[in-house]
Amino acid sequence: MRQSNLFMPTLKETPADAVAKSHQIMLRGGYIRQVTAGVYAYLPLAYRVLRKAEGIIEQEMDKIGCTEVLMPHLLPATLWEESGRLSKYGAEMFRLNDRHGRPSLLGPTHEETFTEIIAKNLKSYKQMPIMLYQTQTKFRDENRPRFGLLRGREFVMHDGYSFAASREQLDAQFDAQKAAYENIFARCGVEVRPVIADSGTMGGKNSTEFQAPAAAGEDTIATNETGTYAANLEMAVSIDTFKQEPEDPKALEKVATPGQETIAQLAEFMHVPATRIVKSVLYIVDEKDKVLVLIRGDKEVNEVKLTHALDCDSLRVANDDELKAITGAAKGGVGPIKAAWADKIIADETVKGLSNFVVGANETGFQYANTNLDRDFKVDEFADLRTANEGEPDPVDHLPLKFITSIEVGHIFKLGTYYTETMGAKFLDQNGKAQPVIMGSYGIGVSRMLSAIVEQHQTEHGVAWPKEVAPYSIHLVQMKMNDDAQTDLANKLYDELSKKYDVLYDDRKERAGVKFADADLVGAPIRITIGKKAKDGIVEVKQPTEDKAQEMSVDELKAYATELLG
Amino acid sequence: MRQSNLFMPTLKETPADAVAKSHQIMLRGGYIRQVTAGVYAYLPLAYRVLRKAEGIIEQEMDKIGCTEVLMPHLLPATLWEESGRLSKYGAEMFRLNDRHGRPSLLGPTHEETFTEIIAKNLKSYKQMPIMLYQTQTKFRDENRPRFGLLRGREFVMHDGYSFAASREQLDAQFDAQKAAYENIFARCGVEVRPVIADSGTMGGKNSTEFQAPAAAGEDTIATNETGTYAANLEMAVSIDTFKQEPEDPKALEKVATPGQETIAQLAEFMHVPATRIVKSVLYIVDEKDKVLVLIRGDKEVNEVKLTHALDCDSLRVANDDELKAITGAAKGGVGPIKAAWADKIIADETVKGLSNFVVGANETGFQYANTNLDRDFKVDEFADLRTANEGEPDPVDHLPLKFITSIEVGHIFKLGTYYTETMGAKFLDQNGKAQPVIMGSYGIGVSRMLSAIVEQHQTEHGVAWPKEVAPYSIHLVQMKMNDDAQTDLANKLYDELSKKYDVLYDDRKERAGVKFADADLVGAPIRITIGKKAKDGIVEVKQPTEDKAQEMSVDELKAYATELLG
Structure with a gap:
């Protein structure tokens, strides 16, 4: 491609509202433009990267026998009613009515659509195992879209679905997909960690996320030094090492603590460590149950x-009005003693070994000191309800946990029969008996992955694209367009190299400074500068991560390109 | 691909609700499944055809320097307010509000989006000419979606946009696009006619449709035997050859015609030919003006x-209530005499040469006979307002017009400055003066084209796909899966042929009848049957349009495939 024909509207200044580095680079380099909040146009450079990533996905899916299809974006709400997810999905789902008033939605994911197709068209165990996928635009009405392609409201996703007649088939499919995903990320140049993850609204119990460490990430993973344990922080097991010295129970005492709301304030005011206070948080569960959660x-x-x-669909902390109405106390004053209004009291395991601790008195500005479990109140259930802390021992090798900020680029799920049972996707097994199909689901945020790649491969002035996804493999930059020796050599190299590689040829009448600045943003794995020594057949060659270019002859250049790019 | 792994849910029976032949074949062959009215899932076979068609488009666009991008599906309504099309588009546009109540829409076409990007990012004549395109899902809430992929509410479209600094540049871009489109349709195996077309809500005055003749088409084109004239019927020039003999004006006469509403009834009742009656139709124009249209x-x-x-945005025939309220007469009784309520009276040219004709008397059940132009009423404007009739002379060579039912598969427009002026997309010309960018827009209904291909290439029991878009180029059909000689030969051919072609290998344990019926639906250009003579290295070879297979050796087969497929 001649750069004079390329629509690449670069910006000299970094847009003030772009926080993430990848977002800044993609705006400055003319890769993307926002059309409305969280919704982007992919201009030629970004589209090339997107297509190359999609091509890699196609190849890796083909290798494992996963076949490409394309499902609609516009889905009837009835489909999601069948699975029970219509109500669960909440405000993140774009909903609309068609001209006949029929409720519809824009697919945020496609478990229902695939399950329905399978339910209607698959009959026998002989037709399985089967795996299908698509790469498609998805829609989620994020409350706070941000960071460019990292958290958009419209985004490109690869989503795959597996259908099996047995658990063994599902396991084999899951393993094949996991291996394919590792190949995909490696080929796209994204460093990822597979981590234990929450299945969320997807259903199923067993899922793995692929997390790409990056400063702009919105996720935190908890891992150890050797990587033998890695989990999304929201799922990371917490091993609590604190032990309170055994004490005899003292008499319960009501203490006035006017204006003290937080744990830090109470600890200061009452001269006790935070480990001797039990926090009581009232949750509204599934919009009906009042559950009091206790934690050290x-x-x-x-x-x-x-x-x-709690095995629930939704939960939220009660708001101030609800708190007052239910418990009679304001924030900081709520506690488990005489809490008959609570449908359930559930406590984190850290509460178990405590004695003579402080809890709210269900009266604004009052606490009970010297509270003791069982004597003063009962807990219905204990569980690990706490967020792990950095430095705690990991549950595998008991090495200290460390936290890494990262971007979720992929997520794979063993769904089991979650969808197929509710939606009636059954097959006849070898004995002619109807069984629910066993399902897996697999996803890569393709457009988000673009951001992850740029985050991980940013340079001082631009990006160094990994070779398989670079918009162009080679960037030919001619210094002076009115120098015939340069033009001749540039044209010759352009013609020859284009036979084998994607070559961008900067043939614009621009200053060298402009050309180099743009080349930093194009980020081709090899930049070839054609300058003064063109008449001697000598060019300058540089990779984006290198400070200095090296001179080489045209023959040396070809060997160099072959070695680097294949 | 081994057919045992292919998800191709065929149907034995033709679904009762599928009317168009292409729709029937694509359902029976497991190409597509409806998810909701006018919204389809593309299963593996259809997806392969779709991707091949998209690949052809990519190649042809690349050749003319048109670069691929991807715009969002979800668009802010404000963008369409800017162009003035938000109100024009009507019920066909899917509209929704996001979680913050901001009005949004699903893009039915993308002139606004591209114009906006250009307005913000293109500054100088030096950056033009430029052409961009995308292949993307589009949404139109059709009142009556039907015929499978022919008229869907969600469909795949290729849309391109050109931006020029002069009319000459636009003409060159338009010609290049037109030539590329002809290549695309030829390579996809679609016979098309470029015809004069209406630009409709797209704006601009100059547009060409590519119409694919097919029984299931919803369009009619008017053309002559030699093809020197071809227009969409809605734009076809009508040359009226009827001449009334000159007569002296007679005295106007009011005649009671109780219960006679239609022209046929009136002609019968009044003993006059239809050519002596002038029909008066009241139109409500732009929802405000009352325009009376006269036609023979x-x-x-x-x-x-x-x-x-009328150069208007919208028009519709007045309904019965409006008719009564405005004219005082019911249908059939309306006419131009003393029609002071009409904001305008416009007449088709066929009214011009008439004398002593019949018109409605603006009184239910009454007509005026012996009406004469100018004497009894005045016409504000004459124009060609009539639909051409088959057999009329065409305006180029005066050969008889004939009508062909067809499918619109492409449409290209010289938009001019319609969008760029309203949306402020300006560039600085060579003299540093701001000028509106000159635009063209180009579209192919890619998913609709699939239907057009099947319509044009249907066979008695399936389809004969043109070679460049066939889901598979070669279909290897093994008769008996437990015959080792057959299996050996099939595997050998599968491995060898797969190096060069897309091969589908029917390795299923099914009866020959089932395999052949499915092969008719797969429609590969070459079907190779491996049967009894496998042990002698002899196979049967057949094209879908041939009645009989021919026997050949493996060597002959290779030469045959090379000749047919390249």
């Missing part, structure tokens, strides 16, 4: 773990 | 021509 003062409630422990 | 009784009003003549 130095720990935080992990709502993912709480959701799993 | 044997002709029909063409609303596209009327829209152009």
Whole structure:
């Protein structure tokens, strides 16, 4: 491609509203433009990267016998009613009515659509195992779209679905997909960690996320030094090492603590450590049940773990009005003693070994000191409800946990029969008996992966694209367009190299500074500068991560390109 | 691909609700499944055809320097307010509000999006000419989606946009696109006719449709035997050859015609030919103006021509209540005499040469006989407002017009500055003066084209795919899976042929009848049957359009495939 024909509207200044580095680079390089909040146009450079990533996905899916299809974006709401997810999905789902008033939605994911097709068209165990996938635009009405392609409202996703007649088939499919995903990320140049993950609204119990470490990430993974344990923080097991010295129970005492709301304030005011205070948080569960959650003062409630422990669809902290109406006390004053209003009291395991601790008195500005479990109140259930802390021992090798900020680029799920049972996708087994199909689902955020690649491969002035996804493999930059020797050599190289590689030829009448600045943003694995020594057949060659270019002859250049690019 | 791994849910029976032959074949062959009205899933076979067609488009666009991008599906309504099309588009547009209540829409076409990007990112004549395109899912809430992929509510479209600094540049871009489109359709195996077309809500005055003749088509084209003239019927020039003998004006006479509403009834009742009756149709234009349209009784009003003549955004025939309220007469009784309520009276040219004709008396059940132009009423404007009739002379060579039913598969427009002026997309010309960018827009209904291909290439029991878009180029059909000689030969051919061609190998344990029936639906250009003579290295070879297979050796087969497929 001649750069004079390329629509690549670069920006000299970094847009003020772009926070993430990848977002800045993609705006400055003319890769993307925002059309409306969280919704982007992919201009030629970004589209080339997107297509190359999609091509890699196609190849790797083909290798494992996963076949490509294309499902609609527009889905009837009835399909999601069948699975029970219509109500669960909430405000993140774009909903609309068609001209006849029929409720429809824009697919945020496609388990229902695939399950329905399978339910209607697959009959026998002989037709399985089967795997299908698509690469398609998805829609989620994020409350706070941000960071460019990292959290968009419209995004490109690869989503695959596996259908099996047995658990063994599912396991083999899951393993094949996992291996394919590792190949895909490696070929796209994204460093990823497979981590234990929450299945969320997807259903199923067993899922693995692929997390790409990056400063702009919105996720945190908890791992150890050797990588033998890695989990999304929201799922990371917390091993609590604190032990309170045994004490005899003292008499319960009501203490006035006017204006003290937080654990830190109470600890200061009452002269006790946070580990001697039990925090009581009232949750509204599935919009009906009042569940009081207890946790030691130095720990935080992990709502993912709480959701799993309660096996509920939704939960939220009660707001101030609800708190007052239900418990009679304001924030900081709520506690488990005489809490008959609670449908359930559930406590984190850190509460178990405590004695003579502080809890709210269900009266604004009052606490009970010297509270003791069982004597003063009962807990219905104990569980690990806390967010792990950095430095805690990991559950595998007991090495200290460390936290890494990262981007979720992939997620694979063993769904089991979650969808197929509710939606009636059954097959006849070898004995002629109807069984629910066993399902897996697999996804890569393709457009988000573009951001992850740029995050991980940013340079001082641009990006160094990994070779398989680079918009162009070679960038030919001619210094002076009115120098015939340069033009001749540039044209010759352009013609020859284009036979084998994607070559961008900067044939614009621009200053060298402009050309180099743009080349940093194009980020081709090899930049060839054609300058003064063109008449001697000498060019300058540089990779984006190198500070200095090296001179080489045209023959040396070809060997160099073959070695680097194949 | 081994057919045992292919998800191709065939149907034995033709679904009762599928009318178009292409729809029937694609359902029976497991190509597509409906997810909701007018919204389809593309299963593996259809997806392969779709991708091959997209690949051909990519190649042809690349050749003319048109670069691929991807715009969002979800668009802010404000963008369409800017162009003035938000109100024009009507019920066909899917509209929704996001979680913050901001009005959004699903893009039915993308002139606005591209114009906006250009307005913000293109500054100088030096950056033009430029052409961009995308292949993307589009949404139109059709009132009556039907015929499978022919008229869907969600469909795959290729849409291109050109931006020029001069009319000459636009002409060159338009010609290049037109030539590329002809290549695309030829390579996809679709016979098309470029015809004069209406630009409709797209704006601009100059547009060409590519129409694919097919029984299931919803369009009619008017052409002559030699093809020197071809127009969409809604735009076809009508040359009226009827001449009334000159007569002296007679005295106007009011005649009671109780219960006679239609032209046929009136002609019968009044003993006059239809050519002596002038039909008066009241239109509500842009929802405010009352326009009375006059046309000779044997002709029909063409609303596209009327829209152009009135240069309006919308028009519709007044309903019965409006008719009564405005004219005082019911249907059949309306006429131009003393029609002071009409904001305008416009007449088709066929009214011009008439004398002593019949018109409605603006009184239910009454007509005026012996009406004469100018003496009894005045016409504000004459124009060609009629639909051409088959057999009329064409306007180029005066050969008889003949009508062909066809499918619109492509449409290209010289838009000019329609969008760029309203949306402020300006560039600085060579003199540093700001000028509106000159635009063209180009579209192919890619998923609709699949239907057109099947319509044009249907066989008695399936389809004969053109070679460049066939889901598989070669279909290897093994008769007996437990015959080792057959299996050995099939595997050998599968491995060898797969190096060069897309091969589908029917390795299923099914009866020959089932395999052949499915092969008719797969429609590969070459079917190779491996049967009894496998042990002698002899196979049977057949093209889908041939009745009988021919025997050949493996060597002969290779030469045959090379000749047919390259």
